[in-house]
Amino acid sequence: MTTTDPMNAVLNQAPPLENFNRYLGNRPLRDAVLREGAGWAHDELAERGAELGSAEWVRRGELANASPPRLRGHDRDGRPADRFEFHPAWHECLGWLKQHGLAGAAWTQPRPGAQVRRxxxxxxxxxxxxxxxxxxxMTHAAVPVLARDFGLIEPWVRLAQSTRHDPRFLPAASKRGVLIGMGVTERQGGSDVRANISRAEPAGDGWYRLTGHKWFMSATMSDAFLVTAQSAGGLGCFLLPRFGPDGGLNALHVRRAKDKLGDRSNATAEVVFDGALARLVGEEGRGIATVMEVAGLTRLDCANGSAGLMRAALSHALHHARHRSAFGKPLVAQPLMRNVLADMAVELEGHVAFCMAVAGCIDRRETSAEAGTLARLLVPALKYWVCGRTPALVAEAMEVLGGNGYVEDGPMPRLFRQSPLNSIWEGAGNMMCLDVLRALQREPACRDLLLDVLGRVRGIHAGYDRHLDALAGALAPQAAQEGDARRLAGRIALAMEAALLLAAGSPAGDALCSSRLAGDGWQGFGTLARNTDFAAILARADPERSDGD
Known part of the structure; x- marks a missing residue:
């Protein structure tokens, strides 16, 4: 006769969150995609959502982070190598991203809504x-800049737009697809790119020789990099390939890999240029303008990436609360826990709506000058707000899981370590808020366009109307000062999120206005009013509910 040891029984624990549809279970994202003109992509997004929710892809993400890249400074014969080696899961991730158009190929699909789909x-x-x-x-953002320079189109634009990931360490002409990284930051300047001291000297036949360093070279395994350096005409932007025109390794030397808090699967390094050959992108002296054009796209992706991180954290919290009981009933049925979960769902729904609306502006800016003007204002406001709010939401979601959320064999520590990065990368919060001010000062039409968009939902919620009145005053010429830039950017972001949710008729719209715009303002997660429609908000956020309701 066998006996069961009660100490080995697994009771009152949530099963792994896997084999679910990440898209169909995300009602706020589905609604936003439809609003912003990419409803035609529904079937594809549903298919991809099921794929990415599979146990196979959950494990792949874990493996890519559990096995960080390894720097090989030299080959076995002692020759410089300056390359990283990755776990196969990393290359499988990049293969998926290339295949589905996230790394360059989206520009080959000019259909309205293409950027929203992406x-x-x-x-x-x-x-x-x-x-x-x-x-x-970075590959996606580099394509429009490179495509304007005939000398760089072949093979760089063609291979960047390829849907094939080719991990081989070879010259670009021998590959089926390429990736493009970026190196702007230097140790003495940080965000002040004008303080860069790397030098670029003409080397003939359209090439320059770069001498200097980069404190952070992002995605150091890439086939080429957009970098900045001082030339005779001022700061320029250059495309620096890993291999020179003779097919030999370019003089880019990896000094050390960065040991980062998160982002463990990705290679970031300090590098030195010792006469590395590079091609000028655009004009000498216009490097900052070129980099800012690239940043307009990478910053939107920072916000999208943060929204995805928050969604993962909230999904795990909701899943745990549905499957774990305390004091006689499931956590999700406990009134205070419902408030906390619903408040996180409100926060995230606003962020998703804002991200998709800005992606819609990017889609329309080629045909609408107004969309381009709005994008220049909204992109930095979006990045500041969404990325800056991410660590707090991920930490709150971790707390829902209790001690299980704090141990390394669960998903939350990786999400938490990753959560501050997008707020730092591509310009930290202060830089974003100053860019908001610059957009308002350089393009006075920004103010009127923004107030016109926000004014279309006036009259639905009194708290929103009061917020809009106050914002209109803060946007008046000479009203905003540099020291107030964070407050102004936050007001703009909240107004946009509230307007989008109110216009959509989402129950999260009223909750966002009541909790974040009215009264004493937001007091932390779990402080929604008692008359909030908790059931509707939580149903929209439930990752395992994909019945379309």
Whole structure:
């Protein structure tokens, strides 16, 4: 006769969250995709959502982060190698990103809503693995800049737009697809790119020789990098390939890999240029303008990536609360826990709506000057707000899981370590808020366009109307000062999120206005009013509810 040891029984524990549809179970994202003109991509997004919610992809994301890249400074014969080696899961992630158009190929699909579709896929993949999104977003953002220079189109634009990931360490002309990284930051300047001291000297035949260093080279395994250096005409932007025109390794030397808090699957390094050959992108002296054009796209991806991280954290919290009981009933049925979960869902729904609306502006800016003007204002406001709010939401979601959320064999520690990165990368919060001010000062039409968009939902919620009145005053010429830039950017972001949710008729709209715009303002997660429609909000956020209700 066998006996069962009660100490080995697994009781009152949530099963793993896997084999679910990340897209169909995300009603706020589905609604936003439809609003912003990419409803035609529904079937594809549903298919990708099921794929990325599978146990196979959950494990793949875990493996890519459990096996960080290894730097090989030299080959076995002692020759410089300056390359990283990755776990196969990393390359499988990049293969998926290239295949589905997140790393360059989205520009080959000019259909209205193409950038909205890509933004939705970006958020879905961020739930699984964030590090591989770094080279994907930089390759995507580099394509429009490179495509304007005839000398750089072949083979760089063609291979960047390829849907094939080719991990071989070879010259670009021998590959089926390439990835493009970026190196702007130097140790003495940080965000002050004008303080860069790397030098670029003409080397003939359209090439320059770069001498200097980069304190952070993002996605150091890439086939080429957009970098900045001082030339005779001022700061320029250059495309620096890993291999020179003779097919030999370029003089880019990896001094050390960065040991980062998160983003463990991705390679970031300090590098030195010792006469490395590079091609000028654009004009001498216009390097900052070129980098800012790239940043307009990478910053949107920072926000999308943060929204995906928050979605992953909230999904785990909701899943845990549905399957774990305390004091005689499931956690999700406990009134205070419902308030906390619903408050996180409200927060995230606003962020998702804002991200998709800005992606819609990017889609329309080629045909609408107003969309381009709005994008220049909203992109930095979006990045500041969404990325800056991420650590707090991920920490709150971790707390829902209790001690289980704090141990390394669960998903939350990786999400938490990753959560501050997008707020730092591509310009930290202060830089974003100053860019908001610059957009308002340089393009006075920004103010009127923004107030026109926000004014379309006036009259639905009194708290929103009061917020809009106050914002209109803060946007008046000369009203905003540099020291107030964070307050102004936050007001703009909240107004946009509230307007989008109110216009959509989402129950999260009223909750967002009542909790974040009215009265004493937001007091932390779990402080929604008692008359909030908790059931409707939680149903929209439930990752395992994909019946379309």
């Amino acid at each position: 933004a939705a896929l970006f958020q879905l993949f961020a739930e699984v693995e964030s590090g591989s999104l770094c080279p994907a977003t």
